[in-house]
Amino acid sequence: xxxxxxxxxxxxxxxxxxxxxxxxxxxxxxxxxxxxxxxxxxxxxxxxxxxxxxxxxxxxxxxxxxxxxxxxxxxxxxxxxxxxxxxxxxxxxxxxxxxxxxxxxxxxxxxxxxxxxxxxxxxxxxxxxxxxxxxxxxxxxxxxxxxxxxxxxxxxxxxxxxxxxxxxxxxxxxxxxxxxxxxxxxxxxxxxxxxxxxxxxxxxxxxxxxxxxxxxxxxxxxxxxxxxxxxxxxxxxxxxxxxxxxxxxxxxxxxxxxxxxxxxxxxxxxxxxxxxxxxxxxxxxxxxxxxxxxxxxxxxxxxxxxxxxxxxxxxxxxxxxxxxxxxxxxxxxxxxxxxxxxxxxxxxxxxxxxxxxxxxxxxxxxx
Amino acid sequence: xxxxxxxxxxxxxxxxxxxxxxxxxxxxxxxxxxxxxxxxxxxxxxxxxxxxxxxxxxxxxxxxxxxxxxxxxxxxxxxxxxxxxxxxxxxxxxxxxxxxxxxxxxxxxxxxxxxxxxxxxxxxxxxxxxxxxxxxxxxxxxxxxxxxxxxxxxxxxxxxxxxxxxxxxxxxxxxxxxxxxxxxxxxxxxxxxxxxxxxxxxxxxxxxxxxxxxxxxxxxxxxxxxxxxxxxxxxxxxxxxxxxxxxxxxxxxxxxxxxxxxxxxxxxxxxxxxxxxxxxxxxxxxxxxxxxxxxxxxxxxxxxxxxxxxxxxxxxxxxxxxxxxxxxxxxxxxxxxxxxxxxxxxxxxxxxxxxxxxxxxxxxxxxxxxxxxxxxxxxxxxxxxxxxxxxxxxxxxxxxxxxxxxxxxxxxxxxxxxxxxxxxxxxxxxxxxxxxxxxxxxxxxxxxxxxxxxxxxxxxxxxxxxxxxxxxxxxxxxxxxxxxxxxxxxxxxxxxxxxxxxxxxxxxxxxxxxxxxxxxxxxxxxxxxxxxxxxxxxxxxxxxxxxxxxx
Ligand SMILES: Nc1ncnc2c1ncn2[C@@H]1O[C@H](COP(=O)(O)OP(=O)(O)OP(=O)(O)O)[C@@H](O)[C@H]1O
Ligand SMILES: [Mg+2]
Numbered sequence: 001x002x003x004x005x006x007x008x009x010x011x012x013x014x015x016x017x018x019x020x021x022x023x024x025x026x027x028x029x030x031x032x033x034x035x036x037x038x039x040x041x042x043x044x045x046x047x048x049x050x051x052x053x054x055x056x057x058x059x060x061x062x063x064x065x066x067x068x069x070x071x072x073x074x075x076x077x078x079x080x081x082x083x084x085x086x087x088x089x090x091x092x093x094x095x096x097x098x099x100x101x102x103x104x105x106x107x108x109x110x111x112x113x114x115x116x117x118x119x120x121x122x123x124x125x126x127x128x129x130x131x132x133x134x135x136x137x138x139x140x141x142x143x144x145x146x147x148x149x150x151x152x153x154x155x156x157x158x159x160x161x162x163x164x165x166x167x168x169x170x171x172x173x174x175x176x177x178x179x180x181x182x183x184x185x186x187x188x189x190x191x192x193x194x195x196x197x198x199x200x201x202x203x204x205x206x207x208x209x210x211x212x213x214x215x216x217x218x219x220x221x222x223x224x225x226x227x228x229x230x231x232x233x234x235x236x237x238x239x240x241x242x243x244x245x246x247x248x249x250x251x252x253x254x255x256x257x258x259x260x261x262x263x264x265x266x267x268x269x270x271x272x273x274x275x276x277x278x279x280x281x282x283x284x285x286x287x288x289x290x291x292x293x294x295x296x297x298x299x300x301x302x303x304x305x306x307x308x309x310x311x312x313x314x315x316x317x318x319x320x321x322x323x324x325x326x327x328x329x330x331x332x333x334x335x336x337x338x339x340x341x342x343x344x345x346x347x348x349x350x351x352x353x354x355x356x357x358x359x360x361x362x363x364x365x366x367x
Numbered sequence: 368x369x370x371x372x373x374x375x376x377x378x379x380x381x382x383x384x385x386x387x388x389x390x391x392x393x394x395x396x397x398x399x400x401x402x403x404x405x406x407x408x409x410x411x412x413x414x415x416x417x418x419x420x421x422x423x424x425x426x427x428x429x430x431x432x433x434x435x436x437x438x439x440x441x442x443x444x445x446x447x448x449x450x451x452x453x454x455x456x457x458x459x460x461x462x463x464x465x466x467x468x469x470x471x472x473x474x475x476x477x478x479x480x481x482x483x484x485x486x487x488x489x490x491x492x493x494x495x496x497x498x499x500x501x502x503x504x505x506x507x508x509x510x511x512x513x514x515x516x517x518x519x520x521x522x523x524x525x526x527x528x529x530x531x532x533x534x535x536x537x538x539x540x541x542x543x544x545x546x547x548x549x550x551x552x553x554x555x556x557x558x559x560x561x562x563x564x565x566x567x568x569x570x571x572x573x574x575x576x577x578x579x580x581x582x583x584x585x586x587x588x589x590x591x592x593x594x595x596x597x598x599x600x601x602x603x604x605x606x607x608x609x610x611x612x613x614x615x616x617x618x619x620x621x622x623x624x625x626x627x628x629x630x631x632x633x634x635x636x637x638x639x640x641x642x643x644x645x646x647x648x649x650x651x652x653x654x655x656x657x658x659x660x661x662x663x664x665x666x667x668x669x670x671x672x673x674x675x676x677x678x679x680x681x682x683x684x685x686x687x688x689x690x691x692x693x694x695x696x697x698x699x700x701x702x703x704x705x706x707x708x709x710x711x712x713x714x715x716x717x718x719x720x721x722x723x724x725x726x727x728x729x730x731x732x733x734x735x736x737x738x739x740x741x742x743x744x745x746x747x748x749x750x751x752x753x754x755x756x757x758x759x760x761x762x763x764x765x766x767x768x769x770x771x772x773x774x775x776x777x778x779x780x781x782x783x784x785x786x787x788x789x790x791x792x793x794x795x796x797x798x799x800x801x802x803x804x805x806x807x808x809x810x811x812x813x814x815x816x817x818x819x820x821x822x823x824x825x826x827x828x829x830x831x832x833x834x835x836x837x838x839x840x841x842x843x844x845x846x847x848x849x850x851x852x853x854x855x856x857x858x859x860x861x862x863x864x865x866x867x868x869x870x871x872x873x874x875x876x877x878x879x880x881x882x883x884x885x886x887x888x889x890x891x892x893x894x895x896x897x898x899x900x901x902x903x904x905x906x907x908x909x910x911x912x913x914x915x916x917x918x
Contacts, residue, residue: 080819093817107821
């Protein structure tokens with residue numbers, strides 16, 4: 001599952017570039033390969049080029065440079081309707097003048113399937129998304145979640161091997177969204193479909209995907225399974241984009257194998273894991289997840305560096321406590337502690353010592 | 368509160384819901400809404416008044432004019448009344464009493480100069496009546512001149528104003544008339560007591576004369592000799608009445624005249640012969656039939672005319688084939704409007720499609736080109752087509768130059784249906800493009816993309832997905848263009864020749880040239896009805912909510 005070209009990749013982007021206006025590259029040198037059956041999510045801030053990539057794959061935009069392959073065959077010159085890729089659009093794009101059943105029958109009709117076969121498949125697809133009773137309705141007579149299911153069913157009814165989804169859950173409320181996330185992954189896995197899923201929502205990305213591609217500025221910043229992405233971000237963009245994160249700035253003082261010592265800007269010294277710092281004297285941003293910060297000295301390694309911190313704010317959130325600290329001149333240093341019976345509630349104004357395991361503190365690039 | 372709850376709880380006795388202050392909820396809601404409604408009404412009031420005055424009122428007036436026919440009974444009140452009893456099915460001319468009534472009516476109308484208007488009106492129904500009435504207005508004066516001269520020879524006073532006033536007027540009136548000075552309001556005539564019984568016909572005629580002098584001429588009766596009609600009536604009265612018992616003013620003069628009449632030296636009154644002498648047409652039963660047929664205050668005659676029928680004594684009947692024009696014109700108007708609508712759809716659809724798929728900036732630029740024709744006068748545009756299409760025009764020149772058309776057989780493209788269709792398609796095209804464009808630009812691109820991703824070819828995606836969604840735009844544009852073209856006037860007038868004109872050109876002709884407003888109104892009403900019926904049919908077939916002028 002490594003980046004770059006891969007012999008048995010089902011979908012492959014090879015050195016793909018895209019520019020709309022001939023001046024700026026919206027997608028810069030994209031390399032990506034997916035094996036069959038994978039659920040891959042493209043995650044990234046607005047304008048980072050996710051939809052553009054999806055559209056190039058679907059055939060609605062042409063790549064300015066590079067090659068896109070499907071099952072080993074270059075599809076650069078194949079028109080969209082011959083690619084056989086299912087697609088779910090953000091606004092569902094259900095045809096308003098057709099009933100639900102007609103919408104579903106459409107891809108089968110253009111494939112010239114017989115009537116009885118069509119009906120059987122439509123029925124099966126509707127049942128698959130638990131909408132069997134709604135075949136006669138118009139899309140406008142359905143709720144958002146129901147429309148979403150129909151859009152999904154329509155994208156799957158002609159049994160494509162690859163399905164693309166562009167923020168399909170964007171318009172739904174939180175509860176429905178979580179429910180649909182579950183249904184989509186279930187369907188995708190049980191049907192063995194390869195899926196490319198685009199979203200803004202990192203929770204969605206983390207919970208649904210086999211792998212997540214984090215986009216920024218037209219490039220994939222990191223492509224990894226969710227746990228790796230969260231725990232081992234490769235650069236400070238990914239660290240900050242995924243999950244909550246505390247950042248401290250400083251200079252690398254010493255590198256010793258897989259740990260290093262960083263001297264923060266206010267003179268304090270901490271332990272960290274060097275990720276993309278290579279030299280002593282280099283500027284770095286270290287990142288620590290709020291839930292990995294320890295306030296109990298006994299749980300730290302002997303001899304570990306600690307920092308003085310002043311409690312600024314204590315927020316009770318039910319399952320966790322969220323405490324805002326001033327650490328090394330940073331007023332937004334947040335820690336999260338579990339609401340356990342023995343957990344102390346820190347009151348504002350208290351001074352405490354904080355520390356962490358070196359592997360939880362990653363020294364990343366300073367940009 | 369518990370009381371209310373208790374009452375509403377029992378289903379037999381559900382009292383009205385009460386608001387907090389105890390008034391029924393419905394009433395307080397209505398009061399709250401009334402203020403809102405009044406404000407809304409005040410906002411639309413100027414437009415409402417404007418529309419009522421300039422749009423609804425003329426239409427109502429038009430509808431009214433298409434059936435209104437009071438001119439006949441207003442101008443010929445006695446004749447129309449007398450004709451009621453005339454049985455026209457026998458083919459006999461009306462009796463002398465009707466001729467006598469017509470003499471009175473037409474004489475009065477001629478004095479008021481309304482007989483020519485009536486003539487014009489009846490001429491629409493029976494050609495020649497117009498000149499008949501004009502001649503009669505002049506000729507009927509002669510009847511009374513015989514008697515006027517005879518009375519004058521007997522006594523000069525019969526030809527003066529004052530003696531007549533003394534004879535006919537009440538004492539009060541005589542005093543008032545004598546006291547009248549120029550600049551004052553003229554006194555209203557009042558008949559002497561008993562005069563209506565003594566000289567009934569004369570009294571009526573003299574009263575008409577007196578009213579006419581006061582209202583129309585504004586002259587004192589003392590100075591005006593009466594119409595010859597009055598003398599005729601006097602002759603008739605003296606023949607029939609005994610005036611020996613009369614002892615009021617001018618009794619001597621009256622009795623002398625009576626003696627003259629009784630002497631039998633004066634020629635007898637023969638109105639019918641006079642009518643015959645004036646014009647033989649008065650002896651045509653059809654003339655009288657026409658007058659009788661159009662006596663009622665309201666008529667369906669205009670409508671019958673408008674659908675190529677006519678009133679006959681046996682009810683409505685079709686006109687002869689060679690006199691039928693309106694049916695043909697209506698059919699042609701419908702047909703050509705349809706052709707124009709379809710050519711507009713064919714030309715506008717690709718343009719609107721292109722516009723809606725271009726980036727906004729380019730689309731706006733091209734939109735200006737679409738709207739450009741609106742900046743030139745309609746007349747100029749139509750005249751330009753004349754230059755383009757005529758036989759020595761640009762298009763023919765080019766075709767001849769290319770060699771497609773022989774110089775001797777240049778195409779006839781103007782002053783016929785083709786010319787009208789070409790010019791009107793061009794002129795109405797923006798009305799098709801605009802609604803289409805505004806509908807198409809709201810169709811998101813994702814639908815077509817979705818269709819393609821589902822395996823549809825470009826054509827299938829267009830035809831099955833895009834086109835159905837653009838139908839409301841076609842509908843709106845078609846209604847607009849069709850209704851506009853059905854009532855179009857200027858362009859067919861200029862480039863239509865004789866074969867390319869519309870019903871509206873005929874309406875315009877009746878309004879400005881033949882002045883048959885009733886027929887014009889009937890034609891207009893039929894046109895309005897046709898449009899409404901088509902609109903209704905369209906609603907039934909396509910559904911009016913399927914028409915969108917935008918987003
Ligand atoms: N049709 C287009 N013409 C010109 N520029 C475009 C076009 N579509 C997208 N872009 C530009 O390309 C860049 C990437 O757009 P893209 O739609 O791929 O972003 P995205 O990652 O999908 O963002 P979002 O999360 O907001 O959907 C943006 O800067 C956008 O302005
Ligand atoms: Mg997008």
